[in-house]
Amino acid sequence: MGSAENNLDTYWMPFTANRDFKSKPRVITGASGHYYTTEDGNKLYDTFSGLWTSGVGHCHPKIVEAVQKQVATLDYCMTFQLTNNKAIELAERVTDIAPNGINHCFFANSGSESVDTALKIALGYHRAKGEGNRTRLIGRERGYHGVNFGGMSVGGMVPNRKAFSANLVPGVDHIRHTHDIERNAFTRGLPLHGVELANDLERLCALHDGSNIAAVIVEPVAGSTGVLPPPVGYLKRLREICDQHGILLIFDEVITAFGRLGAPFAAERFGVTPDIITTAKGLTNGVIPMSAVLVRDSVYDAFMHGPEKIIELFHGYTYSGHPVAAAAGLATMDVYDEEGMFEQASGLEQHFEDLLHSFKDQKHVVDVRNFGLMGAIEMAPRDGAAGMRGFEIHKKCFWEENMVVRNGMDVLQFSPFLNSDPDEMEQSFAGIRRVLDSIE
Ligand code: PXG
Ligand code: PLP
Numbered sequence: 001m002g003s004a005e006n007n008l009d010t011y012w013m014p015f016t017a018n019r020d021f022k023s024k025p026r027v028i029t030g031a032s033g034h035y036y037t038t039e040d041g042n043k044l045y046d047t048f049s050g051l052w053t054s055g056v057g058h059c060h061p062k063i064v065e066a067v068q069k070q071v072a073t074l075d076y077c078m079t080f081q082l083t084n085n086k087a088i089e090l091a092e093r094v095t096d097i098a099p100n101g102i103n104h105c106f107f108a109n110s111g112s113e114s115v116d117t118a119l120k121i122a123l124g125y126h127r128a129k130g131e132g133n134r135t136r137l138i139g140r141e142r143g144y145h146g147v148n149f150g151g152m153s154v155g156g157m158v159p160n161r162k163a164f165s166a167n168l169v170p171g172v173d174h175i176r177h178t179h180d181i182e183r184n185a186f187t188r189g190l191p192l193h194g195v196e197l198a199n200d201l202e203r204l205c206a207l208h209d210g211s212n213i214a215a216v217i218v219e220p221v222a223g224s225t226g227v228l229p230p231p232v233g234y235l236k237r238l239r240e241i242c243d244q245h246g247i248l249l250i251f252d253e254v255i256t257a258f259g260r261l262g263a264p265f266a267a268e269r270f271g272v273t274p275d276i277i278t279t280a281k282g283l284t285n286g287v288i289p290m291s292a293v294l295v296r297d298s299v300y301d302a303f304m305h306g307p308e309k310i311i312e313l314f315h316g317y318t319y320s321g322h323p324v325a326a327a328a329g330l331a332t333m334d335v336y337d338e339e340g341m342f343e344q345a346s347g348l349e350q351h352f353e354d355l356l357h358s359f360k361d362q363k364h365v366v367d368v369r370n371f372g373l374m375g376a377i378e379m380a381p382r383d384g385a386a387g388m389r390g391f392e393i394h395k396k397c398f399w400e401e402n403m404v405v406r407n408g409m410d411v412l413q414f415s416p417f418l419n420s421d422p423d424e425m426e427q428s429f430a431g432i433r434r435v436l437d438s439i440e
Contacts, residue, residue: 012152032057032059034056034057047406047428049417049418056341056419063328066327067288090105090107090326091104091107091292094292099265100225101296102273102277102294102296104294104295108290109325112145113317114279118252120313121295121313122137122250125303136208137154137171137213138174138247139154141172141174141177142157143218144157144222145219154169175205178228179225184289186360190229191232193231196235198235198237213248215247216249219254219255222334229369235270248299250278251276253278255279256282256372258282258336259282259336259341260282260374260418261345264342275295276294285332285335287328288325290328290330295333342396342418347420348416355429364379365379375416381410396435396438400435403431
């Protein structure tokens with residue numbers, strides 16, 4: 001009992017400087033549309049759509065209603081050797097808008113779980129095809145694929161791996177990241193330089209022999225690391241190399257799926273079809289935790305051999321295909337359709353790009369990057385205090401400008417609502433400019 005401040009010490013917060021936070025907590029108690037509210041009734045503009053999650057806005061009435069109805073109709077149902085109508089419907093809805101040939105959907109509950117599921121499917125696929133030697137997994141430097149052991153191992157964010165260095169999954173290697181501020185700083189949209197970095201995969205094929213590699217996983221546009229759009233032609237080149245060596249290509253679309261790039265999937269926007277797509281966040285607009293792994297027919301079919309009464313994939317979560325989450329997902333898909341959300345997102349891209357790039361000559365700004373409705377303003381780090389300038393901006397935006405602004409170290413990240421109001425977007429960037437003007 002008691003106020004949030006009284007019992008806050010009990011709560012161990014994720015990816016948070018707990019002691020600093022608890023000395024002056026920032027607690028949200030409500031949300032509606034594009035705004036959060038705090039305990040003392042302040043309204044805060046959300047520049048990050050939750051955590052890249054809530055593209056159609058918070059507490060969308062259609063999704064709220066669907067969840068309320070479902071929880072009173074079927075609250076839970078075992079989904080091992082049994083299932084529910086909502087999970088079946090959602091699998092269909094999601095694969096309907098997936099690239100051609102991707103017609104199968106496995107549910108999990110978070111991006112991290114979808115990544116570990118995808119990696120296990122890739123390993124199982126090769127084994128089912130009699131190529132059990134293909135066990136190597138390739139990620140990319142600066143990649144983020146969640147925090148479970150598989151995703152952490154293929155991930156390339158050093159602070160996330162550092163404390164677990166000796167316990168990473170074996171047989172993993174990484175291609176180089178594509179960030180090249182020397183050649184590409186302040187590029188609008190896709191960087192022109194760096195397609196050749198995809199050839200780094202050939203180096204690993206030469207080193208390990210391509211026939212030993214099971215899968216390559218990349219974010220089509222890297223998010224958590226500070227928004228790194230792929231160089232022009234890069235993803236196509238990765239696809240070619242994977243095809244040459246029989247390697248599965250996994251796109252981690254936990255952020256990029258469902259409209260963030262003005263299309264159902266980044267795969268469509270880039271015209272490159274992977275073998276497996278991981279999704280989460282926008283699947284339910286963040287309302288109920290849920291994720292989905294979408295796979296090509298050829299991958300699914302490879303498992304569907306052998307005795308019919310034997311389980312083909314020994315994998316699944318208690319909450320895989322949860323009916324309430326699936327109902328939230330179905331309502332979210334309805335909202336995407338009925339309100340033309342992906343088209344709205346496309347329509348906002350240019351304005352968003354212009355607003356971001358107006359920070360080019362701002363003090364401390366060393367780069368601005370954007371693609372679709374993903375954007376970043378990179379600040380120079382303070383001497384010996386990397387991340388502190390970004391963190392201070394986050395706090396100042398909260399306390400002085402009534403805004404939630406996400407910082408990853410010294411990179412400010414932006415994930416506007418798919419249905420943002422251009423005036424609100426402008427006002428929020430005006431607030432950010434006041435904070436940047438005032439910061440050392
Ligand atoms: N893959 C990608 C590409 C992600 O962006 C995950 C996997 C893991 O999802 P879960 O649901 O397990 O968190 C993510 C999550 C940031 C930030 O500041 C982004 C994420 C998580 C935390 C911070 O950009 N994305
Ligand atoms: N630990 C124990 C003891 C369990 O019984 C289970 C599931 O039954 C799990 C972990 C995994 O939980 P989940 O299926 O929610 O991932």
